[in-house]
Amino acid sequence: MAKTIYDKPTRALLKDMLAAWDLKPGQVFTSSRAVEWFSTNYPKLKPVTIRAHLVQASTNDKNRLHHPSTNETDDILFKVDTGQYRLYEAGKDPSPIHELVQGDVERQEQQVAADTEEGEADEPLAGSSEFLLEKDLQRYLVENLECIEPGLRLYEEEDIRGVEFEAGSGRRIDILAVDRNNSLIVLELKVSRGYDRVVGQLLRYMNWVRKEVADPGQRVRGIIICRTMSEDLRLACASIRDVELCEYRLSVTVSKVPALELPS
Incomplete structure (x- = not known):
């Protein structure tokens, strides 16, 4: 807790x-x-x-x-x-929502639709080095934040965690974290290729965090994480202070197991 x-x-x-x-x-x-x-x-x-x-x-x-x-x-x-x-009036109001529908199909379909808008998403191939869904990338990073930088931890306050962190008007920050210097870190994730349009989204989230979450004088940084960065995105971020770019890689190794020798 x-x-x-x-x-x-x-x-x-x-x-x-x-x-x-x-x-x-x-x-x-x-x-x-x-x-x-x-x-x-x-x-x-x-x-x-x-x-x-x-x-x-x-x-x-x-x-x-x-x-x-x-x-x-x-x-x-x-x-x-x-x-x-x-x-809430029990017996009169609908039963409380306590769990997602199995597979959360609607959310996945919305995510796929968003990722494929204007042909931005590449179709993952068998043996691909990318996550299939942004949710999978998010889940992995939440559990392994130190793979981004040492000392990085999830933002937590009063049982509220920095996963899908509400940022006003129905918007949500993928991950809100804290670094070893107590700076707030806004993580924006793209499961496939990162384009320059994501910069405006990240900056809006960063300034919202400065306004609504950060203590006076507390630094707010932003990190965009995707499989590959477009040159437009790299150019757009070249002179923006407190914004960093990261690419992720997946690696799977398959090894054959020697056959068990049975008595003849």
Whole structure:
């Protein structure tokens, strides 16, 4: 469990907030009101952390599945609209979302469609040196961040992890990490070839992190990781401070196992 800033974790403080408001069934409140309450009572918690916990507590928000610590104790809210919530009513509201549909087919299809837009994705061949899906690359890097640079670790605060990290307006950062100097690192992943259009996306995420997540004076860096870099992407990043480019390689070795000798 991630280290908590206060004596109670944020998910428990969220319940304290609802109790203090004494909400009645059907009464709607906004995320802004929640952020204001925490700002008054627990000012060390960032607004982005509060909003992430509202998502985690919303039984009908599929984005809660991006938070692996979500469980039945978080089934307390129902999302009415963007930034609007009410108390969850068991037996009246749909059952809480607790797991992905097997294979998460819809998400994979959307990812494939995005990767193949304008013919940017190359079809992986048998024995290819690239991951089939961006999700596979993401999962591998989350578990092996030090292969990018020593001391790199996943961002974690109040049970919120830096995987598919919500960055406002429905956007999500592939991986948000922290380096050994406590700088925040925005990782943007492309499973195949990287093109220059990704630069604008990365810079938007970096500046959002500077505005919403970083402490005063905390450095924010960006890293683009893909199988191969286009020359346009290399040129676009040539003079951008705090942006680095990395290419990944997969390697599989197959060795024959000697036949077992059986008695004749």
